[in-house]
């Protein structure tokens with residue numbers, strides 16, 4: 383078998399007395415959409431932070447295209463093709479949408495004009511083409527999510543880490559963004575996404591990993607994972623899987 387695009391091997395991250403990620407492993411195959419779900423505080427964002435290089439693992443290895451990238455800084459990983467979005471979107475408020483996206487594009491287009499040109503092409507892909515000259519500070523919540531996607535995409539990643547891009551959106555906005563994510567995958571970008579919107583996870587992801595209290599407790603196709611008693615218990619509490627099964631049996 384060929385090497386997966388990303389391999390996280392028994393990675394742990396300790397913050398003082400708290401083991402936020404506890405010997406977690408996952409693989410992301412090139413060309414797919416892999417989901418990372420789990421209850422609040424499970425360690426999902428921390429794992430993203432480790433893969434993108436903003437924090438270093440306490441133990442374990444992170445391999446991108448077979449290369450150990452654990453010691454590399456975020457900009458070095460970005461140059462190799464790893465980009466992430468942030469859960470809390472913070473655009474450069476004084477800059478236009480075009481200039482914000484160009485900040486990402488500068489990684490591969492050092493000339494300002496080239497970066498601005500690249501920004502236009504990326505804006506088109508995320509539905510911001512008509513907002514290019516607007517100040518980023520004036521964008522709505524969904525507009526900021528599009529911008530966050532665009533800034534990451536402008537670095538021309540092979541692996542895109544999406545941290546809750548659908549959080550805070552209403553159902554119609556979710557329906558607008560989901561096809562953009564699907565298109566990105568079809569254009570060849572491999573995606574690892576942290577997401578709480580389960581309908582989107584079910585429709586987008588080939589494989590889902592479940593993190594609970596820092597540990598990887600399940601992996602597999604989304605439909606199987608959401609039926610897994612260990613996953614139900616992690617979300618709903620001890621005994622929940624048995625209660626649900628009893629209720630289903632009672633209602634035939």
Ligand SMILES: Nc1ncnc2c1ncn2[C@@H]1O[C@H](COP(=O)(O)OP(=O)(O)OP(=O)(O)O)[C@@H](O)[C@H]1O
Pocket residue numbers: 397400402420421422423424425426427428429
């Ligand atoms: N820099 C840090 N310093 C100390 N503790 C941290 C730090 N970052 C995260 N934590 C803690 O690590 C644990 C995991 O947090 P993390 O944000 O990774 O969870 P999450 O699964 O992304 O949660 P959510 O779904 O709520 O975003 C939490 O208890 C959090 O308080």
